[in-house]
Amino acid sequence: MTTPVTDALQDFVARYQSAAQQAGQPLSTEYDSAWPSPCYQGSGAEGEQVRWQPTPQAGNLSFHNVEEALSISLNPQYCEFFTSFYSDNLTAKAEQGACELLQVWNEQDFERLQQNLIGHLLMKQRLKQAPTLFFAVTDEEDFILTVDNASGAVMLEQVGKPPQQQVADDLASFIRTLEPLIQS
Template sequence: MALTISEQLTKFVSSYVEEAKSEGLKIVFDSDWPSPCYQEAAEDGDFVRWKPTLQTPKLSFDNVEEAMSLKLHPDYCSYFTAYYSDNLKAKAPKGNCELLQVFNHEDFERLQQNLIGHLLMKQRLKQAPTLFFGLTDEEDFILTVVNDSGEVALEQVGREPTQILAPSLADFLAQLTPITR
């Protein structure tokens, strides 16, 4: 039986943390960018241990849905409202990618603003709404969720998606191998 998006994301995050266990996940500490992900206090500029941390309380896309008069795909909402985390690098069947995450509440607000900008561009171009969640090694190509179907697509910025990569976000995550170095 297929896992839900929440279960599959938790499985990927757990494997990501496990993959990094020997060296640990490290990030540059920035006191102006606080996050529950930091595992220790440090001076600005020092490397510190971090790990993905469950959001409590969970964040919400209600304001984006209201502003855009659009119901966002529930898998997309679940994906970004599960963890606070730095972006997660992964190997996919068609190449490497970087899964966008939110590091703190301010980062979530920035994500929402960028998503509104993306959706407005799609409207202006008279294209179906897509929801970005990842970057690829190819410049100008992003990973998106097709809002109407929940399919994961490869999309060149400003164009319709060119290729369906998976029938759902959970199925896409199931194909990934963490890259922690």
């Protein structure tokens, strides 16, 4: 089943792969046999550069354990964002500047994301701030992009502080505005 978020992310991934190809910079990363991923396009010697590509997930990842542990319902678009693809992080240019869309490389990476999200949500609770859900880092130190859990709006937020600025009405709209930023 496709949703606005999965459609927008799928389109961005296609544009990202195309931009890398046009730049003559195939997507590659150091091979790590201890960190397997369906993204690897072959194998290599430990530490050798190998090609990778974003790979659709089979639909087996879920945030239900986080929701149960914290007695919270997570914004569905946020959950769709992290359960659509296995991928390395994706760099992009937004209207406000450069950002890096966080992604999960494998199931263990998804577990690590969940642990970090729990830590983030507990910090928000302790600071008596509304829950936000991080999905990207920016080129500004300590600034992240989050989804407001209640409204679904994309927000610019300094870590530990309430969101400062609404960037988009929803995650799909934000992703559609991004331009791939291929690192040389």
